Amino acid sequence: MSAIRFFHMADLHLDSPFKGLFGLPEHNFKKIRTSTFEAFNTIIDKAIQEKPDFLLIVGDIYDGENRSLPAQRRFQEAMEKLFQHNIPVILSYGNHDHLNGSWTRFALPSNVYELPAETSVVQLNIRGQQVNIYGFSYSERHVKESKIESYPIASDQHVLHIGMLHGSEFSDTTHAVYAPFTKEQLLERNYHYWALGHIHKRQLLHQNPPIVYPGNIQSRHRKEQGIKGFYDVTLSQASVELD
Template sequence: MKFIHFADAHLDSPFRGLSFLPSKAFNQIYQAADQSLTKIVDLALKENVDLVLIAGDTFDSNHPSPRSQLFFAKEIKRLTDAQIQVVMIFGNHDHMKMTDLLVAPSPYFKLLGNNEEVESAHFTSKNGFNYQVNGFSYLNNHITEDKMSEFPQNGEDYTFGIMHAQEKTTTASQNVYAPFSVSEIKALNYDYFALGHIHLRQTLSEKPWIVYPGNIQGRHINEMGAKGCYLGEINEQTKQTELTFYSTSPIIWQEVSVTLDQKLSKNDLQDKIVKNLDNIKQSTYFSLRVIGAQYLTEEEMDLVQDTDFWRSISMQLAFDSQLVDVRLESNNQLRLNDSDQEAFERAENEIFTLDELKKISKDWANKSQLTESLVQNPDFLAEVKELAKVKMASKLKGISDETETN
């Protein structure tokens, strides 16, 4: 028996922060999740699988657009027309009623666990192999209770579990996505537990299999690398399962670093950046980290952070790849005299604290909901802190150079 496990398609995801892209590139990434899903269905048909497991967050919203609903229904029909069993659950993003889904009724399509109740469904493969799938769907965007006690124990048939959930943490306020522990899942003695929700592909256990496939298309720089689905093949005699990951995402995200140890002309800087982004095998969206940014002039700093500059770099890249993010970082190689070094460290300790940055940015934060949320985002504040350090180091470097030449 063969099966496919995927999750977190997030159809209709808005891909915020990329509006500066040329229309062709913006359309490319807007369609990327759809294309990835189509490739997954193509793989299912090619491999003649018996089962497709969809572990939640197929849509980015519980009110998906007609376009994404119709597209999804068309792809599911390709599977059910081929008599491939599809078992789907809703996640915290697409918490919907079963009646809101536009998929045509079919004996080969099953939405499992409506009303957040664990449900068991029993099936037989084309070769007469019996299996069951146990799981539940979200009806609300949060589930705070541990659902594991509601799952039945493994029976004689090969048993799948399916759940859109997150491991328990020590912070109670974070346990809002059907929190579980790996030991609880292992205690059920299932053969394969198909998880969704975490966008990083990872295997929590191999005996038994407890697997997050990740999302099917990275949406930003924190979702790097190949994305896709797992193809599982079950030995029907021993019930042993082998897994193979298949990359289906048409676009991948990648972070690349460029290290500076001296001043460069603008042309040399551009050439260095293009050279470091040149090793491409498919369409790639890059985040560039410039380490040693204190060697950039003020004008060069403005240049590398300008989206027009990013577009000029992108035009030199293969596979319609794009530079979409640049971050500046000091590498602490700057040598200051003792008094300057002392002043720098004192400023860092007094000013570069998150509390102080929040205080400084208070007025700016009040301008809109977006700026308010950014000030509360520790990653954003860390980037502001790093940029301030880079600019201060650059200023001090200039003072140091002037002193040395006199």
């Protein structure tokens, strides 16, 4: 079977308000204020140029549960561009943009798979290789209980299994501990790749199989310094490459 390629990103926080910034010249503040959109547009342009098999977005697409109208429109436009290039998107919503918020819903095109509150599977067939992608969206802001037992254990190893999880390790208190897990629990699922979100620092928790936080796509305050972006992943039954 041939390898597949996908982009893994999380924590877009589109339309983050940058409330703590005062006294900047107007043009500088405007540049910072729109930086989450610019970072996201860069990824979308890269996807259209590179044509991965699909995109994974693991929670906190929007900065607030009301999902601002400008943010939703910009996201909708990006998904429509990907639709025109036949690039599927599998996404989940996290603690910032949970399903119980109040917002005016923007319809997304048919290439976008929105994971529901219950852990579900999206099945893709890519050049003869079946790919099962498991995950859930937050039904409310504070998901304190572990969700890992709702993920099925993979048995068919002819299928590539990918888990999407917006949450944190039990021991990691750098963010609020939501949907907690241990590395051992993830490894017990027998998946080929774990696509994580919620922690804004890029981290590789386990090498083989990869358990990966891509970090957020744009720094939002002075504690979020360093290179930001997404992971470009090439995955097969026998190997994985992360860029």
